[in-house]
Amino acid sequence: MKVYFLGTGTSQGIPVIGSHHPVCKSTDSKDKRLRVSVWVSWGNHSYVIDCGPDFRQQMLVSNCHKVDGILFTHEHADHTAGLDDIRPFNFKQGEMPIYAHQRVIENLKKRFDYVFETENRYPGAPSVKTHEVVNNEAFVLGDKMVIPINVMHGDLQVFGYRMDDFAYLTDVKTIEESEVLKLKNLKVLVINALREETHFTHFNLEEALDFIALVQPEKAYLTHISHLFGFHEEIQKKLPENVYLAFDNLEITI
Ligand SMILES: [Zn+2]
Numbered sequence: 676m677k678v679y680f681l682g683t684g685t686s687q688g689i690p691v692i693g694s695h696h697p698v699c700k701s702t703d704s705k706d707k708r709l710r711v712s713v714w715v716s717w718g719n720h721s722y723v724i725d726c727g728p729d730f731r732q733q734m735l736v737s738n739c740h741k742v743d744g745i746l747f748t749h750e751h752a753d754h755t756a757g758l759d760d761i762r763p764f765n766f767k768q769g770e771m772p773i774y775a776h777q778r779v780i781e782n783l784k785k786r787f788d789y790v791f792e793t794e795n796r797y798p799g800a801p802s803v804k805t806h807e808v809v810n811n812e813a814f815v816l817g818d819k820m821v822i823p824i825n826v827m828h829g830d831l832q833v834f835g836y837r838m839d840d841f842a843y844l845t846d847v848k849t850i851e852e853s854e855v856l857k858l859k860n861l862k863v864l865v866i867n868a869l870r871e872e873t874h875f876t877h878f879n880l881e882e883a884l885d886f887i888a889l890v891q892p893e894k895a896y897l898t899h900i901s902h903l904f905g906f907h908e909e910i911q912k913k914l915p916e917n918v919y920l921a922f923d924n925l926e927i928t929i
Pocket residue numbers: 685686711751753754846899
């Protein structure tokens with residue numbers, strides 16, 4: 676299975692528009708971060724997790740020619756605002772299967788009403804086929820089982836996803852013990868770490884490292900990074916062995 680980091684930045688991305696922060700001015704390509712998303716592929720199968728405002732650019736840069744479905748973690752704009760740009764895939768492949776909590780599907784119906792319109796549809800409008808994700812109900816993607824992981828982003832429920840020995844969790848602040856049990860024996864865990872300072876809806880570095888110590892994956896990658904965290908190169912030096920700061924266009928094989 677290949678995991679390609681399409682974006683590793685927090686909601687504003689890095690650089691932040693109009694910012695003079697040194698990280699936003701960095702010339703290191705690893706300090707340029709699009710909104711958070713991964714592309715997971717194996718054999719003939721190809722899925723992305725989340726579809727933020729940088730989706731079009733991410734598909735072009737990564738050379739992704741086929742998407743069999745989109746798994747949504749939650750409805751925040753940095754994870755969903757690119758939905759209109761699935762059209763090139765619709766023209767080639769037909770309806771795009773999307774997988775999300777029912778609440779997220781309802782939210783997308785409000786914000787992208789034309790996508791879900793059944794009468795007088797605008798020709799060429801994006802089209803989706805919805806699949807509800809329910810906690811404690813694994814589902815099949817291609818020939819793999821996906822286990823939803825229920826986490827909390829402040830007061831908002833968010834789904835992470837486990838496929839084989841890989842789990843992708845973003846926008847986590849708290850997680851119940853029953854969900855942690857679903858994360859045993861991972862080869863790779865991707866987990867959000869916004870910055871060093873505490874945040875009310877995101878893990879900071881310390882919380883992410885404590886969580887990694889609890890789950891004990893073989894390797895962990897940090898994502899959903901704020902410019903306030905600092906320069907990629909300097910953060911990486913502070914991390915324990917087997918913990919890596921993810922960066923855009925990093926590809927790993929599991
Ligand atoms: Zn987010």
